[in-house]
Amino acid sequence: MDNTDPRYVRSRLKLRAAFLELAHEDPDKLSVSAVCERTGIDRATFYRHFDTMDDLVADALGDLADQATAKWEATSTGSGIQYAESEAITVNYLDHIADNWRLYQWALGPGGSIKTVHALIARSARGVAFELHKLDPTLSDDELHFRATYVAGGIVGACIHWLSTETPAITSQELTHRILRISEQRLDHALY
Structure with a gap:
């Protein structure tokens, strides 16, 4: 805005x-x-x-993702190990998605909008880039954003996969554990 x-x-x-x-x-x-x-x-x-309804969808859902990212950034210590805080924030955000299951299925599903997918990846990448920069401030801007987008794409992709069933097949807590475990591995690989 x-x-x-x-x-x-x-x-x-x-x-x-x-x-x-x-x-x-x-x-x-x-x-x-x-x-x-x-x-x-x-x-x-x-x-x-x-300009379009897709723009409103991307804006509204992107704003919710921004709020979750801002909370995550506020807890970041640069150690990469603030697991409990990251877990709580991620579960809260995924609970929101579960509470609005049909909306997110519609917005991120095959009939949805690439603008929304792009907005969520970009907003998630911002938080990942924030942490990566704290972990390794020598990364160039291009390398930082490349790595952050790679990890964020995986996170959004995991959510899209989660949304592929009529109702959640696993809990927000379980999906959070999977995402954080894989993200930690990706962050390790992204740094080296």
């Missing part, structure tokens, strides 16, 4: 909130019209904020 005008910010937040409410109810009925009707915001205002 680059524009800091309070009216602009309020409208954008209302659009995000309406999208999330509607998506929780029935993602198949999502449309620009439904979001505008829910918020009382006209279509022209919607299009000042987003």
Whole structure:
């Protein structure tokens, strides 16, 4: 959100909130019209904020990923071993995905949007890059971002695989353990 005008910010937040409410109810009925009707915001205002519905989806789900990444960054010590904190934050975020299972299946599934997948990878990569930089500040920006994107792609890919069943086949806790265990291995390999 680059524009800091309070009216602009309020409208954008209302659009995000309406999208999330509607998506929780029935993602198949999502449309620009439904979001505008829910918020009382006209279509022209919607299009000042987003070019397409895909842009709103990527923005709203990306913002939720940003919130989880910010919490993770706040706990990062640069040791790479703050497992308990990373676990709690990841479980919380995956619980959110499980609570909104149909939405994330819709958004990240075959009929979803590559913009959303890209937004989640980019936002996850930011947190991974933050930790990698603390672990090895000598990495070039290009190498840092390459490695972070590699790990983030695996994390998002694991979530997409998790979403491939009608309901969660494993718990958020179990998926977190798998992701963190594999991520630790990837981080080790990414550094050396």
